[in-house]
Amino acid sequence: MLDMKFVRTNIEKIRHCLINRNSSTLILDELVTLDEKRRDILKKVEDIRSLKNTNSKAVARLKAQGDEEALRQNIENGKLLNQQSEELEIQLKQLDEQYMQRLLYIPNIYDEDTPIGKDETFNPEIRRIGVPRKFDFEPKPHWEIGSELNGLDFDRGSKLSGSRFTIMKGDFARLERSLGAFMMDLHSSEHGYTEVMPPHMVLRETITATGQLPKFEEDLYNTKGDDLFLIPTSEVALVGMHRDEILELKDLPAKYCGYSPCYRREAGSYGKDVRGVIRQHQFDKVELVWHTIPERSADDLETLTSHAEKVLKLLELPYRVIRLCSGDLGFGAIRTYDIEVWLPSYNAYKEISSCSNDGDFQARRGNIRFRDKDNKLKYVHTLNGSGLAIGRTLVAIVENYQTSDGKIKVPDVLIPYMKKEYIG
RNA sequence: GGAGAAGUAGUCUAAUUGGCUAAGGCGUCGGUCUUGAAAACCGAUGGGGUUAAUAGCCCCAUGUGGGUUCGAGUCCCACCUUCUCCGCCA
Structure with a gap:
């Protein structure tokens, strides 16, 4: 607001x-x-x-x-x-x-230096890390590998819950769980975040604070009798935690990493990413959220983005960072970096994280304030970023680490979690 | 789900049978004093409107929303949250 x-x-x-x-x-x-x-x-x-x-x-x-x-x-x-x-x-x-x-329907004002453009084709690339692997065989998309290894069950997923739901089984389920644990370990132990397991359902007021309501209600699932909303990202909870609070300067920046499923109706995305598990109604995500002071939020966004990038560096997955142009920015964002991972099946980089500075936009809606050094009450700035979307990370590993004999090599940092070197 | 108690400002606590400015302590900030600091003393402390103004003036704010009244922290109704006890339950 x-x-x-x-x-x-x-x-x-x-x-x-x-x-x-x-x-x-x-x-x-x-x-x-x-x-x-x-x-x-x-x-x-x-x-x-x-x-x-x-x-x-x-x-x-x-x-x-x-x-x-x-x-x-x-x-x-x-x-x-x-x-x-x-x-x-x-x-x-x-x-x-x-x-x-x-x-409540007016979006945030973006940064002065935001590239102007009508859609994603105007998003400038900021940096590119790693080189996509050259395969000496024809690489398969993850939905083929997943089916062949009996790790992704699309048919039974839709039998249970309809389209865009998939069952993960065996080592794929374990990989999903390992990735979540690995990311949470990294951010809490190495990057200084407080680990949070948030509620998956929140009040209307909570999700209004982060900006998904009232404008984007059709993108959300909500419960029938209680008017609770399933969170589309744990950002909703990590930001909303401090709704109607006055934070102390000494406690800022407050850094939280949350682990939760994300529930999205994906209204209006018919026909997009229909194969595989790239776009699901439910996916796990580790989310990074900062409550920080206005003077340092710009620098903090760079730090937060580097924390998300660190996951990809450790997993040795090639990626690039782009800056979102005016037409592609989210509702509450003043500045956003998207991190895109290389996917052989797309022969392109695909979004795996979105890191944004929302300025005081959410803090104003949620009434999240702090006392500055002159004892004046001010709104905090909130930052959020995926660190990372787990399902898409799984996809990137499956596709980039596949072997010619139809197996998946487990990235070194995940071996302690998977307790094996190959899947399949 | 049942019974009972409570909710006041950043925080802790008061406010007669409805009435004059929601009193006071603590914290924080500013000032006086001091070589400096502490102490002491004085002032300030949320949101909004008007305004050149952080000057004045005014409105609002006692969990939320209604009601009664010329007037509500106080009386009435509903709801929310917390605590205690009982019941049920992974």
């Missing part, structure tokens, strides 16, 4: 930002109009409230003095004022709701 005071004085800047994000500017115009109306009514409401307060105080005084006639008059006056304010109070309440509804 943007600061309304900022919106009032930067309308054109926000308009440009919305255009470059491929967002409608209609909502901005509505917001500005509603804000003006709201403040106009607010002024009137406050004036009457002031009169009511004065009147009530007079009642108490007159009662003490025992002036019956004046007392009666004042009580009558109070009733009259109530009648006058009733209509205005209702109007104000409605305007407040309408105004907030607009404000």
